[in-house]
Amino acid sequence: MKYNRILLKLSGEALMGQQQYGIDAERLMQYASEIKSVAATGVQVAVVIGGGNIYRGVQAEAFGLDRVQGDYMGMLATVINSMALQSALEKLEVSTRLLSGLTIQRVCEPYIRRRAVRHLEKGRVVIFGAGIGSPYFTTDSAASLRAIEIEADVVLKGTRVDGIYTADPEQDPTATRYPEITFDEVLSKNLNVMDMTAFTLCKENNLPIIVFDMNTPGNLERLLNGEAMGTLVSDGGTGPGRDGRKPLLDTKKSLLQPLVGNQPEQA
């Protein structure tokens, strides 16, 4: 397999399937079985799932309601989807843990980075619910942030379109797909990959993104097997590379070292 640890971002809207609202059971089980297949190969899988099939914070604003309240409602929607995915995975006998950015202790563990990493190391599929746990963010931002925190190799953004196109392929039949593109090109061509906060997090931390079609059965496994599909967004090999990414915590250095040096001299 090409990657050891992945963060899979699924949109809430994709969970609707052919429905207008809510969760389509068939689509949910399809996603669960795709995740099961890749987890069975030893790839460590973390998942962030959106909430757009149930609620989005901007809807509250459109009704003249408070945006922050709406965003919390959106975060709760992601918890509902995360719980559904967890159940679907458990039905397929996949070991899972749901970690939430909001404290909802009866149904989810709180998000603790070290705990998330430990679960992944033990082969459990980790689902991150409630986004970042703060309003004014999206689940794409949560996907980027959590992926960086757990040192995932890549963010796989599963969509209904099979990559990033020169123009909207649903509007323009001459649009062509980029097999690969750099972070800088995405910005200069003003392409819509993720919202800017989420995208900037990936760019600044040199975390590659692959946008691919998650709705074609077997695609996730084929992608991880190295089959060319979707669009890879990366630094194009110009940056320091993943290993050159700054570690979040340099465990070799004691955090207390600077303090020790500043101790007042003993009389």
Ligand code: UDP
């Ligand atoms: N949300 C938020 N903070 C987060 C993640 C999500 O406030 O860290 C809210 C926001 O209102 C968002 C909603 O949850 O609209 C649902 O998430 P999103 O729109 O990203 O879902 P998707 O488009 O992937 O279905």
